[in-house]
Amino acid sequence: MKIMVAIKRVIDYAVKIRVKPDKSGVETNNVKMSMNPFCEIALEEALRIKESGLASEVIAVSMGPTQVVDTIRTGLAMGADRAIHVDYPGTLYPLSVAKILKALVEIEKPGLIFLGKQAIDDDCNQTGQMIAGLLKWPQGTFASKVVLDKEKQTAVVDREVDGGLETLCLDLPAVITADLRLNQPRYATLPNIMKAKSKVIKKLTPEDLKVEIKSDIEVVKVTEPPKRKAGVLVSSVDELIDKLKNEARVV
């Protein structure tokens, strides 16, 4: 069984982001980019499943401009067997990503698709669900535990939901999106980095896959959240009541 893992190159989680002066987006020049943390977790889970013998191969997939190859290399250094890079210079929204993944699934025919639950730059949390809908596959999102059963060809997924944990049993092939507590991703060791240099990255374009990229969404404006105002020390209860009444108007 092959496992396909979709990974995204985003601004590194620990970087302090700045909004561009023209408010069209976030500053990405000279900013450290890395693999989306949830995608790392998804890839780690796929690798663990492969290492336990339940899968034969892990394919890492990413889409975007040429720089995306750096992130793909990280994925290969972690242990993915091969990778596919879908070259597209512009921004891709979840529906386009899902359509491209569907086309790739029809070529590669994996038994399981792993994704991160959401990307930390747009926080959409849509791609996994959309691709499950397009393929008409069962989905286990916000997974915090995944157990595969080879004979029965099912996956038992614990999902983190508002009320607690929900356990689902999915028939394979299925789509699973990873949440934070699924696992701790591994570091890229030097021997693996060396091996990654000889692993194949296949390059495709959306035209090759016969997918038309058109977006129904346009980002109009990006602004920073309002700055938090400093607190005010009051010297007596009367002053507090006065402020609550007249300034905050909550009393």
Place this chain on the structure above:
Amino acid sequence: MEKWRAADRLLKFSSRFASGTKLTCTIINYDHTHPLVSECCFFPIPFYCCKSKQGKYFYSVATTVHRNPLFSIISPDDISYFKTLLGERGVVQDALALDAANTDWMGKYRGSSKLLLQPKNTEEVSQILKYCNSRCLAVVPQGGNTGLVGGSVPVFDEVIINVGLMRNILSFDKVIVSGVLVCEAGCILENLISFLDDEGFIMPLDLGAKGSCQIGGNVSTNAGGLRLLRYGSLHGSVLGLEAVLANGTVLDMLGTLRKDNTGYDLKHLFIGSEGSLGIVTKVSILTPPKLSSVNIAFLACEDYTSCQKLLLEAKKKLGGILSAFEFLDSDAMSLVSSTTFLGTENHGQEVIKDKHGQDFTSIDLRALPLEFWYSYASGSIFMENLEAFLLHSVESGLVANGVLAQDINQASSFWHIREGLPEALMKAGAVYKYDLSLPLEKMYDLVEEMRVQIGPAAKVVAYGHLGDGNLHLNISAPAYDDNILAKIEPFVYEWTSKNRGSISAEHGLGLMKAAKIHYSKSPETVRLMIDFDYCVFELLPDTSCLDDNHSIICLCLSA
């Protein structure tokens, strides 16, 4: 001859005392009779001399200390004066707060001060010192109290002057390539780092204690840290400082100029003086630009010789981009992995074992030094250079295995391991800490000899700034034990001295190593230090009483 000269100084000095008492009572009773030590006996500036052991906190076997009766005891009048000067907030007499200020970070040294003062600006510091000088009250300057040699806490009941409230950043100037930051001495290093981060710059020093240590203390102790390899010591980075001398004189040497060759550059004497010449109140420091590409590799080497070779190779091939080069041995690694502080996430411990455990156990060597280094540069060419260098090292056998951080979080977790070592040692029980500068080839020999010397009684853990030739030797035992101490000292100091190393590379002398200075400095040098110190105070107007608990041999401010 020496005794005559010293006696002459004594007589000259004693006339300065209001009561005219001779200083014969300041003679030290050291248990050992090193010739230099008896010279110090006549050190005219009053400081604490030795008498009785102070409980389990002192562990310097030969020296014992007692309070010099020439210093006054704090009276209620003094307290009311300070309250008028500093306000209620500036005078702390609360037992809990005093306890924290009286004890050092290691929990090894405890003073019995009854008064903690918190001035808010240089003027207040000056007034405090002027008053203490007139009343003959001993003081100890204190910053973040993170020092490791007992220099930041009172020995007896000195007044603690804590500059923690002086934490304004006064100005920041982005000048061509580097920035110049001017701030008050009480600014916490981590706060300065975050401030500069927003501006696109970094501090030239970084240490594990950054969350608590203050820049005034860092400067006064010439703190080293993790970035010394690339940015040099504070002697190079500090452009100017403002200090207050013992009689309240404010010495304004706060320049922001890169070059200023007008006379003796006195700020260098204050840097590393551990507060013995004055209290630093403002600092002006050169800040390098933040570079966009930072990466870090954690490598395992088979033995110490490979570590050395790797350092030389790294300096040659990566010269410009190498920022830090640290090492820790396998004992250190297992200590850090076993203390649960690493596991901020549940799987923290497993993570280290899974990712590294198999690699380590498969290489069966008793002491498996690890390396750990860190590069700063810009662009992806840097990544290629770095990877190429690392892969070459693996192929040539210098490196047995290793990991390369793929994002900032992974990088911080590597630093977490290295920076968390002192804390892990504290949690493991009692620890005897030594900070030594040694020639690169000999460094690990000391560790191995120490292991033989101590035997199974305690664990010898070694780590340090390999790039600077600085070893942090720690002996971890379940509890403080004089038998273990006897095996360590003076063996470690003599070994260091024999190899012309320094008994204190970056921690300073403090109370712990004050009497050991002769292991690393010649008698003539120490004599000149004493003479100089005496001169500074003799020449100050109105110094009726030397109130700083200072001298090169006993001292003060730590970070």
